[in-house]
Amino acid sequence: MKAFLKRHSLVVGLILMFLYTWTIDLSNSGVLPFKVPFFVAMTLGWGFIFASLFMTWLTLDKNEAVKLFKRFFLWSVGWKWWMVALLLLPALRFAALLLTALLTGVPADFSRPMIRDVVPLDAPLLMLVVPWIIFEILTNGEEMGWRGYVLPRLQAKYNALIASLIVGVIWAVWHLPKFFGTGLNGEGSFAWFTVAHLALAVLYTWLYNNTRGSLLLVTLFHASGNTFGMFMPAKFAVTGGILFNLEIVFFCHRRHRCGPRRGRGASLADGREAGTELKPIKKKSLSIHEETRLKTRRRNNMSTPKVISILKRPAVFILTLTLLLSVVAPVAAGTGGAASGEGMPISLNHAQGPTDAAEMETFLDDLITRQMDEYHIAGAAVAVVKDGQLFFAKGYGYADVENKIPVDVETTIFRTGSVGKVITWTAVMQLVEQGKLDLDADINTYLDFRIPDTYPQPITLKHLMTHTSGIEDRWLESVTQNADELMTEREWLVANFPGRVRPPGEAAGYSNYNAMLGGYIVARVSGEPYEEYIQKHIFDPLGMTHSTVQPQMPADLLPFVSRSYTYADGAFQSFPDYLTQSAVLPSGFHQTSVTDMARFMIARLEGGFYGDESNEMRILEEDTARQMLTTLYTPDPRMRGTAYGMFDFTDNGQWVLGHEGYAPVMLSQLLLLPDQHLGVYVVYNSLGARDGGLTPQHVGFQRAFFDHYYPAPAVEPTQPPADFAERAELFAGFYRAANSHATTPEKVVGLLGGFTIEVTAPGDGTLLIPMEGLELRFVEVEPLYFRQVDGSFTLVFREDDKGNITHLFTDIQPQNGFVKLGWYETPGFNMVLIQVCLLILLSMLPVGVIRAIRNRLASRSARAADSIIFGICLLNALFLVGLAIWFRPMHPSELHSLSLTVEIVMGLGVLAGLLTPVALVYTMLVWKHRYWGVAYRVYYTLVTVAAVGFVWFLHYWNWLGWRY
Structure with a gap:
């Protein structure tokens, strides 16, 4: 059996790799009937x-x-090869991007890089690189x-170029299942994808052979290429990809060979330089990798072929010809039309409204x-009222995809999300006009x-109605899938009070807890449960027969x-x-049809009836x-602010009261x-391909509607x-939004780009603010008051x-x-801090393992110092890996609770934090007693400082402990 496996080690190894992956x-x-x-x-x-x-062990x-x-730990290969591993593929990709722009006449659009499809949060891109x-x-x-197992076995039989092309084909075929789903959208056809990997495989072999088979360098090469590719424009696609691979072919030609040059590169295992004449080695048993290097260098160093001789080789000639032919059609075709969902045309015939x-x-x-x-929405509905009448209503798509039930504007019931707060504040104002509530009372x-x-x-x-109460937002534990966790209104409000983080009236800071208190007050003062009050005093009087705010949907509406x-x-x-x-x-847990909501809109617009x-x-x-249509709060007399439960603003010169809603999902x-x-009321029953936040649906609908019916003056x-x-x-x-969480783990959303805006001064007398997907410019017209250009x-x-x-x-x-944030509070500083700390802490893991094996004779104190810092690094690494696997901060399944698994993971961070002061003590001891050489003591100190920085980071973002 062993002889059979050894003869067919390449095939059997590939079968095992393919079988698992x-x-x-x-x-x-979705091809198999189960999901791992x-x-x-x-x-x-x-x-x-x-x-x-x-x-390898078996054969x-x-x-x-x-x-x-x-x-994986072969790192001593020369700094030039480290630069190649880190920068070559990004440089080639960027050059291809520039060439694409020159050939097509269309500049690169970085507004939607591919990483936004994976990490939809609007975090600054540079923060995501490391x-x-x-x-x-x-x-x-x-x-x-590919390079550690397959390539050496192929290079033992073929020259490096042919071996690379074979690896490229196998490598491309391995990606085939990804074309069955959405994993490789935008990569073009599988045939084109295969051609691309033929070119890439040659480049990988060149790096692998010149770094003495360092898997560390080729892994880093792979990671840097994939990472930079994720930050490329999503529509870079075919033309840029072709040019990118043409560059690879040209680069490989210019390097003359896949193996190291004579007199340069790495040395062989027996100390001789690459490129010298090799003699048979008799008494030394060589590994498969050493045998491969010897055979490859013999084959690759028989001559020094120039570019012209390489092009005479059939494999390279066919590869180059294919690439040159395939570049013609995409370049000639250009980049295509505008994306679906972009700005709608303005109709001058309807400039005064529909x-x-x-x-x-x-x-x-x-x-x-x-x-x-574009956003993968299953169903939607819209209702428009005008002059006290239903003007238009229509449903789109499906209310139930599996059963093919279409959306019906009269009967299909959607969750309103936070739009339902408008109903809550209407109930409050009913009790105000009855003299049962005073808006100015404590x-x-x-x-x-x-x-x-x-x-x-x-x-x-x-304060509650205008979100100026100073109570921070709260969404954890709002919903559950366990009936035993349901609580009474009072129990939940007391147990989950989020805290007062600023004086009332200082600034608006959107908080769901404000409306929760408002609804509880309605129930307390009226003597009726909130859901019964809304049904009796708002839904029933308006004939809203397909509306409810019951925690459990009534059977007749289900x-x-x-x-x-x-x-x-x-x-x-x-x-x-x-x-x-x-x-x-x-x-915001009301549920209604769009025509029912049309009745509510008419009542709000037409004097209450x-x-x-x-x-x-x-x-x-x-x-x-x-009164409810007037401004109740404004931060400055020169601008609008908040009405009675709705937001007061202008759009294209029109006065608008509005509210958005999100209810999972x-x-x-x-x-x-x-x-x-x-x-106007519009609702979508799908979150789409994005995970939370103000989605393109919100921005896109409002922008298109106003540009079409009320063009900007x-x-x-x-x-x-x-003097500006x-x-x-x-x-x-x-600047961080006042509704960002101050005392709970939800604060981390601010680190990922949520709740934060950056104001820059481009030097032309304006201020530049990226907001809602746009870059807006403002000019000062009065002291501290700016108007959009x-x-x-x-x-x-x-x-x-x-x-x-x-x-x-x-x-x-x-x-x-x-x-406004201090320098130490900004996302930029914190992301740099965490990335530097992580790189230092993670570097200790392989170092610690190696030292544990090699330094068994060190003193007990020295071993203890190593163990403590290694334990801290390991706990922090497990903490981060656990969060990456089990916690998705803006995903709907994690939106309203933290699982027990996440709580356990958070405990790892606490344990690492408790050990960090011990590491500080040992840091002083290692210098006092000189446990090791100066270089390692400096490194140990850096790791300890990184651990302290990590503890501060977790503390600042409320992830050190269970703060909720």
């Missing part, structure tokens, strides 16, 4: 390592397997298989079907538990409820049902309804234009003040007594003020 890939692609667990899927690349080491011996594994490289290195074990329902149907059909296709007057007196100013209903969907693996995934804590219902004089359905007195948007007596250019250039840097910096949005800054800028406010996001 294809099982995972085919299950993820996520933590198993993460080990896909390790299948190459398992198979290679197992076959050769244990020592050969150890030698193969040690190639984490992605680390992820690639830890999970990608391919190089042990007047024709048929025209609106054409417009919305185009807009919403584009959104559904809310403790109405509660049966007490809000802490953190600040001397009391919190009022006005057949009409739309399913909710995410999109993954090329298909819609039904989101699991959940149980809602009754205390959180007022914050729906219908006509013969059939009047009233929910508010006319004065109260008009549906999206909604409500827009009221009081001056036009117009209301011409704006006269404003000249900046003459001197003051511009006062305003520049990072080509639009109607405004900014207001606030300064302290010393003239330092402390806050930013904008009507782009009236629900939030923004607090």
Whole structure:
């Protein structure tokens, strides 16, 4: 058997590699009838390592397997090869990008790099580079298989070029299952993909042979190429890919060979230089890798072929010809049309708003079907009211994909998300007009538990309604799938009080807890449970027969409820049902059809009633309804702010009251234009291919609707003040939204780009702010007051007594003020800190293992010092790997609770933090007693400092301990 395996070691090894990895890939692609667990899927690349080491041990011996594994730690190959491994593939890709732009005349668009499809959070791209490289290195074990196992066996039979091309074909075929799903969208046909890997395989062999078979370098080479590719424009695709591989072929030709040059490169195992004449070695037993190097160098060094002689080789000639022919069609074809969902054309015939329902149907059909296709939305519905009547309503797609049940505007019930808060504040105002509530009274007057007196100013209903209460946001533990975890309203509100983080009235900071308290007060004062009050005093009077806010859907409405969907693996995934804590219902767990919501919009716009004089359905007195359409809070008299539970802003010159909604995993948007007596409500039953945040559906619908029906008026250019250039840097910096979490682990979303904006001064007298997917420019028109250069949005800054800028406010996001961050609070500093700390801490893992093997005779104290710092690094690594596997901060399944597994993982960070002071003590001891040489003592100190930095990082972002 061993003789058979040794004769066919290449084939058997490949079968084992393919068997393990294809099982995972085919299950993820939906080909197999089962799906492997996520933590198993993460080990896909390790299948190459398992198979290679197992076959090497089985066909050769244990020592050969150890030698193969040690190639992962072969780092002493010269700094030039490190530069090649890190920078060559990114440089070639970037050059291809520039060439593509020159050939097609279309500049590269980095607004949607490929990594955004994997990491949809709007984190600054540079912050993701090192984490992605680390992820690639830890999970990608391919190089042990392709270069460590397959290539040496092929080079023992063929020259390096032919061996490389064979590896390239096998390598490409291995990716075939990924074409069954969505893993390689944008890579073109499989034939083109194969050609690309032929060129790449030659380049990998060149690096591998010139670094004495260092798997560390080729793995880093692979990781740097993949990482940079993820940051390329998503539509780089075919033309850029072809040019990229042409560059590879040209580069390989210029290097003359795949093996090292004469007199240069690495030395052989027996000390002789590569390129010298090799004599038979008789008494020394060589490993498969050493035999391969000897044979390869003989073959590759028989001559020094120039480019012209290489091109005479059939394999290279065919490869080059194929690449040159394939470049013609894509370049000639250009880059194609605009992406689906981009800006809709403006209709000058409807510049004063919609007047024709048929025209609106054409417009919305185009807009919403584009959104559904681009963002993978299963179903949607829209309703438009005008002048007290239903103007237009239509459903799109499916309410139930599996059973092919279409969306019906009259009966299909969707979750409203936070749009439901508007219903809660309407209920509050009903009790205000009855004299049962006072908007200026301390809310403790109405509660049966007490809000802490953190600040001397009391919190009022006005503060709750305008999100200026200073209570931070809260969404953890809002829902559950375990009925035993359901609590009464009072129990939940008391147990989950998020904390007062700023004085009331200082700044708006959107918080779901505000509406939860508002709903609880409605129930307390009215004497009716919240859900019964809303049904009796709002839904029933308006004839909203397909609406409810019950925690459990009534049986008669259950057949009409739309399913909710995410999109993954090329298909819609039904989101699991959940149980809602009754205390959180007022914050946006209402469910309604779009025509029911149309009735509510009409009542809000038309003085509190729906219908006509013969059939009047009233929910508010006319004065109260008009009052609710006015501004209740503004951070500055020169700008709008917040009305009574809705956000007050202008868009293309139109006064708008609006609110967005997100309820796992549906999206909604409500827009009221009081001056036009117009209301719009749109809802989607799918989160789509993005994971949370303000999605393109929200931004895209509003932008397209206003640009089509209310085109932006011409704006006269404003000249900046003459002295602004001197003051511009006062305003520049990072600002964090006041609704960001201050005391709980949700704060980490700010690190990933959420809740944070950056203001820059480009030097042309304006301020530049990227927001909502746009780059907006503002010019100062009054002290601390800025107006958009080509639009109607405004900014207001606030300064302290010393003239330092402390806050930013904008009507782009009236629900939030923004607090200026200190240098140590910025995402940039924290991402650099964590990346440096991680690199240092992770470097200790292989160093610690090697020292444990080699330094067995060291003193007990020295071994203890090594063990402590190694333990800290290992615990921190397990902590990070655990979070990467089990915690997805913006994914719907993690949105409302932390699993027990995540809590255990957090305990690893706590344990590492407790050991860090011990490492500090040992750091002083190693210098005092000189345990080791100076170099290692310096390194040990750096690792300890990195551990301290990591503890500070976890503490700042509320991940040191269980802070929730």
